[in-house]
Amino acid sequence: MRPMGDPMKRLNRPPKLHAYLRALLLAVSMTLAALVVGVLGYRYLNGEAWIDALVDAAMILGGMGPVTELHGRGAKLFASFYALFSGLFLIGTAAVLLTPWLHHVLHKLHADDPELK
Numbered sequence: 001m002r003p004m005g006d007p008m009k010r011l012n013r014p015p016k017l018h019a020y021l022r023a024l025l026l027a028v029s030m031t032l033a034a035l036v037v038g039v040l041g042y043r044y045l046n047g048e049a050w051i052d053a054l055v056d057a058a059m060i061l062g063g064m065g066p067v068t069e070l071h072g073r074g075a076k077l078f079a080s081f082y083a084l085f086s087g088l089f090l091i092g093t094a095a096v097l098l099t100p101w102l103h104h105v106l107h108k109l110h111a112d113d114p115e116l117k
Helices: 007-012 017-045 050-061 073-108
Strands: none
Touching: 017 050, 017 073, 050 073
16 A cells, blocks of 8 residues: 555546646647648749748648649659648657647556566
């Protein structure tokens, strides 16, 4: 039986709000950075207007597909790699958002217990 002041006692509570907010801030920052890369790529490689480049980048990042027709080999290559990146990016963003809960579960399973090493 553990004493009342034991730090393991706090593991019965879910993660703190600041852990979720930090993960959310990181996910939003990553998404904005990925969106900026897409907008710049469509703007300069496909010659689109800023708003059209934003729409195309947002649609690809969201998994919906391109809106405008691609002109030129560079634009088509960029769109291909950006679409592949966007698919993997979704998995990475989900991992960032799930990190506080997964960390809590690992603590619950005593994965960091030095007696088990």
